[in-house]
Amino acid sequence: MAETLIIHGNSKEELYQNLLPQIKSIIEDEEDMIANMANISACLYETFRFWWVGFYRVAGNELVLGPFQGPIACTRIRNGRGVCGTSWQRAETVIVPDVEQFPGHIACSSASRSEIVVPVLHKGEVIAVLDIDSDMLDTFDDTDRLWLERIAALLADIT
Numbered sequence: 248m249a250e251t252l253i254i255h256g257n258s259k260e261e262l263y264q265n266l267l268p269q270i271k272s273i274i275e276d277e278e279d280m281i282a283n284m285a286n287i288s289a290c291l292y293e294t295f296r297f298w299w300v301g302f303y304r305v306a307g308n309e310l311v312l313g314p315f316q317g318p319i320a321c322t323r324i325r326n327g328r329g330v331c332g333t334s335w336q337r338a339e340t341v342i343v344p345d346v347e348q349f350p351g352h353i354a355c356s357s358a359s360r361s362e363i364v365v366p367v368l369h370k371g372e373v374i375a376v377l378d379i380d381s382d383m384l385d386t387f388d389d390t391d392r393l394w395l396e397r398i399a400a401l402l403a404d405i406t
C-alpha cells in the first residue's frame with residue numbers, strides 16, 4: 248500500500264480520476280470495512296478539503312456513525328430522516344445544493360451548507376452511506392455523484 252496520496256488534477260473530474268486507482272490500491276488488500284471506510288474518508292478529505300467526509304453504517308433500523316474526517320457529528324440517524332436517512336430509504340444518491348431548503352435536514356454542524364449522500368450497496372442492500380458536507384452552497388453535481396458512486400461500489404466489492 249502506498250504511504251502518500253498523490254493529489255493531482257486541474258479539475259474535479261481529473262482529481263477524482265487520479266484518486267480512484269489510489270483508493271483501489273489502498274483498500275484492495277484489506278477486508279475490514281471500517282479500516283477501508285477510514286482511509287476512503289481520509290483520501291476524500293485530503294484531496295478536496297470538504298468540511299466533513301464520513302460514513303454511517305446500517306445497524307438495525309438506524310444509521311450509526313462510522314469513520315469520518317471533520318468535526319464531531321450526530322451518532323444515530325433513523326431510516327427516512329435527514330439527507331442520510333433519505334438516501335438509505337431510497338437506496339439512491341441525494342444531492343442537496345442548499346441544506347436549508349431540504350426538509351428534515353439534520354444539522355450536525357451549522358457551517359454545513361450543501362451535502363451529498365451516496366448509498367453503499369451490497370447485493371442490492373444498503374449497508375452504509377457515504378456522507379459529504381461542504382461549507383459552501385451548491386458544491387456537488389453529477390461529477391461527484393458518478394465518482395463517489397464508483398468509490399462506494401469499490402468499497403462494497405472489496406469488503
Ligand code: SME
Pocket residue numbers: 299320321324328329330331332351352353354355356359362378380
Ligand atoms: N446532515 C446529515 C446528518 C449527518 S451530518 O451532516 C455529518 C443529514 O441530514 O442526514
